[in-house]
Amino acid sequence: MIARYREFLPVSESTPIVSLGEGGTPLICSPRLGEIVGRDCEVYLKYEGLNPTCSFKDRGMTVAVSKAAERGASTLICASTGNTSASAAAYAARAGIRCVVVLPAGKIASGKLVQAFAYGAKVIAIEGNFDDALVIVRKLGGRDDFAIVNSINPDRIAGQMTAAFEIVDDLGDAPDFHLLPLGNAGNLTAYWAGYRQYRRAGKAATLPAMIGFQAAGAAPIFLGRIVENPETVASAIRIGNPASWKPASQAVEDSKGAVDIVTDAEILAAQHWLATKEGIFVEPASAAPIAGLMKCCDAARGPAYSFAQIPEGSRIVCTVTGHGLKDPEIAGTDSDDMKAVAANEEAVLRAIGF
Numbered sequence: 001m002i003a004r005y006r007e008f009l010p011v012s013e014s015t016p017i018v019s020l021g022e023g024g025t026p027l028i029c030s031p032r033l034g035e036i037v038g039r040d041c042e043v044y045l046k047y048e049g050l051n052p053t054c055s056f057k058d059r060g061m062t063v064a065v066s067k068a069a070e071r072g073a074s075t076l077i078c079a080s081t082g083n084t085s086a087s088a089a090a091y092a093a094r095a096g097i098r099c100v101v102v103l104p105a106g107k108i109a110s111g112k113l114v115q116a117f118a119y120g121a122k123v124i125a126i127e128g129n130f131d132d133a134l135v136i137v138r139k140l141g142g143r144d145d146f147a148i149v150n151s152i153n154p155d156r157i158a159g160q161m162t163a164a165f166e167i168v169d170d171l172g173d174a175p176d177f178h179l180l181p182l183g184n185a186g187n188l189t190a191y192w193a194g195y196r197q198y199r200r201a202g203k204a205a206t207l208p209a210m211i212g213f214q215a216a217g218a219a220p221i222f223l224g225r226i227v228e229n230p231e232t233v234a235s236a237i238r239i240g241n242p243a244s245w246k247p248a249s250q251a252v253e254d255s256k257g258a259v260d261i262v263t264d265a266e267i268l269a270a271q272h273w274l275a276t277k278e279g280i281f282v283e284p285a286s287a288a289p290i291a292g293l294m295k296c297c298d299a300a301r302g303p304a305y306s307f308a309q310i311p312e313g314s315r316i317v318c319t320v321t322g323h324g325l326k327d328p329e330i331a332g333t334d335s336d337d338m339k340a341v342a343a344n345e346e347a348v349l350r351a352i353g354f
């Protein structure tokens, strides 16, 4: 990924590139979402679950870890709701650097926790939430030999801009609207920086409106105040005091975008819908923009941002940020379907419903 967009990234000839083949994810057209929006609009999904550790974090991590290696850092450290830690652990392993991840105890989806252990990170669970973990990491990161690889590290944001570059390269221009989940708010900030940089370079003629969706129980930016005890089924975005609050809000304002909320029920319904109607299985946080798109198209709901204002033929991109297998407990399996039947044709036909 760094090789493809080198001219836009903070790397030099002497930077040792640490890569696992991230980026280059598909931009998948969703005709069924297009139908829901109507007015000849096209909806595309940027499927970031297909990165090496199955989330968008790998784009920022390849740059952050390459730069940390260049500086000779001995230890990478991050706070995480799960995906950053999975990605940091993998890239640290690849670079041969120690990795410490500070996580809210009992709040990490099982697939992500498995990844941190599998890649050999030192996992430290704290009796607190993500926001508490980030406060600790900010303090520890002041040490010379430590490199913080949260998105407060500008190298992370720089790497994540590449998703916007890829979208413009695929569509031939920026989309009209870009929807994504909003947690620590680094990704929305990165996309906006990427779209702007690409336009400055003459690669795009237009800029999208940036629309961020928070979970209703973890919606500090939407509410305009810190949420002390954020709660949502979408554990990736269970954040009450986002680090990139200011730049993300600025991006929303400058792009004439919006921030809205979706409930846990809407998130889970959108996750199920996307898996069963389009064959794309994403983790709950990643379903937030899909839930948001559906909400905004439902005129009866009186949303904060009405897609009734969307011009005919608009192109809408939703970033689906992480793979559904990250959080297997949430999707679950239907227990009736899992009940064993006799091992013969008749029993199987009966079980199918004949």
Ligand code: F0G
Pocket: 055, 057, 079, 080, 081, 082, 083, 084, 085, 151, 181, 182, 183, 184, 185, 186, 187, 188, 236, 237, 283, 285, 286, 321, 322
């Ligand atoms: N979607 C997923 C799957 C995430 O893991 C995150 C953030 C977001 C969306 C929100 O992105 O923070 O840039 O606004 N996960 C971080 C983590 C906080 O620690 O893995 P954001």
